[in-house]
Amino acid sequence: MEEHEPQWYEQARKGPFQEPKFTDSSAERVIRRVQQGRPGQDRTGFRFRGLLAAAAVVLVLAGAGALYQNSMPAKEGTSAGITRPVENNPVLTDEALKKNAEQLILEQLGKKLPFEKLVRQGNTGRVQLIYRESIQSEAYVLIWMNEETGEATMFDMSAVYEPGEIDSKLLSEAEEKLRELGYTRDFQATGLTRYAVYGRTANKTVEIQNVVHAEDADINFTNGAYVRAGFDMDQNEVSEELKQAGVQAIRLLRSGGEEALTKILRSTIEGAGDEITLIYGTAAGSPRSVTLDYATHAVLDVSDYSLNVIPSADPKRQAEFDQQLLEMDNAKLQSAAAAIADKLYGIRLEDYMLDKNGPRPGVITFESRGEAPAIEASYNLDGTMYSFSVKRESNTLPY
Known part of the structure; x- marks a missing residue:
């Protein structure tokens, strides 16, 4: 989505990167995010821009019973087994470290990713292994390991799945929850993005996020529990009162002219808010939008980026x-x-x-x-204000 639209909508599709290409600088950003926590994570997920702390539920690491159908991993289990069995060598070879990493990737993501490089991190005793499908792909793996024991001390992984690879139970849960939230359209999943993160918390548990995508919706389950969702709404589903509140807000930034309402997005975060964004303009990527509290109709954000020349x-x-x-x-x-x-x-x-x-x-x-x-x-340079946003614990989102 464009910058003016809610961040959850674009970021849920993109994962933790702000660029489509996974470069060395992208890897560095993920490293900082893993070491420091995602920006806004303690407030995050769905602006795209908090994510509520989920129960400490993690993956089962071995066995066919621990996998979704079509090789997709289960969403619950224990963290036992993060330390992989290693060769009886005083110092592990690069190939042995890669073998450990690839076994862990398969257990967490249910699929393999091509190896890119292994980097020894000075005298820290740690190595970093990087895997990715291609420079444009959203699928990537960063693993930090103890080079003597082969133990994974931290990892950040992402994989993308086609509709046919998604567990039917998860699809049913996604559609049922979206209906409960007010989604009325025909639900057709277009894919799933899975994130697995380990090593950021003191209790050393794995955080698993499954984001189910449709053309007009995204819904996130973290460690098996619903966390947040966003979806398009039809104009007839929104009250005239709310529409008028949006128009009045836009006209405080720019006087005169008719405002054509072209898109409506709703975003919800479990226990942390329910917001609706009205987007105006006939051109693709309209730069005018208003975000309101869905229940109270209070204005939260308003922007007209056409004023920012x-x-x-x-x-x-x-x-x-x-x-x-x-x-x-x-x-x-x-x-x-x-x-x-x-x-x-x-x-x-x-x-x-x-x-x-x-x-x-x-x-x-x-x-x-x-x-x-x-x-x-x-x-802007004329001193004209073109956007306002209320800082809140969980803006329309997350990653």
Whole structure:
């Protein structure tokens, strides 16, 4: 999806990477995510952008009974067996380490992936093994091992499955849960992405995420339990009151003109919110959207990226424009933002503390002096505000 659309929708399809290509820099980002936790994970899944801590339920590592039909692994079990049997050598060969890794991959994902490289990490006593199908593929494996024992100390894996490879019970659970959440369309699964992560938690359990995809829906089960979902809705399923709230919010950013409602997305996170996003415009990838609380119709996010005119694609010129954005007068920005935010959220933004985001020129955060949530806003070189977003524990998502 485009940047203005909910992050859960695109990220659930993409997995943990923001680029389609899995490069060395992609691997580094996954390493940081595994070592530090996914950005927003303790708040994550479905913006795409928290993910609730699931029960400590993990995979059965061996035996045909531990596999889904068509070689897809089971979603529950124990973590016993993460330490693989190794050769009786004082120092394991690269081939022995690869053999251990490939056995672990098969047990976690139910399929093999091509080996790419093994990297010894200095004097740490650890090696990193990387597997992937192709440079464009969403399927990848990163495994960190103790080079003396062959024990997997940490891993991050992903695999993609065709509809025929998905367990029929999981498909039934996915459709049943989507219906319960309000999905009314004809459910046809287009595939599944499976993530397996180990070594990030003190109790050393494996976290398994199965994300079932359809053309108009995604639903995530983590360690066998439903976590979050997102799906398209038809216009006749949304009240006129809610539609009008969306139009009014958009018109606070841009006056005049008819707003054509072209797409409606709903995203839910178990125990952490239910949101709906209205997308406007006739062109593909419309830059105008409003996200509201589904139950209360309170506006959460609003954006019109057509107001963010990028004056130059030249990096040197862009750096100059970024500096201009950072140097803009705070008082003027606060006043311009307050003129919109006060009506959007029923607040007094003048009472909030303004913080410019240095790494992201043109983005400012307003922190409440009380317990109200922070509000993030974006502005252009004219000082025009083109997006607002309420900071919440779980924005429309996750990875």
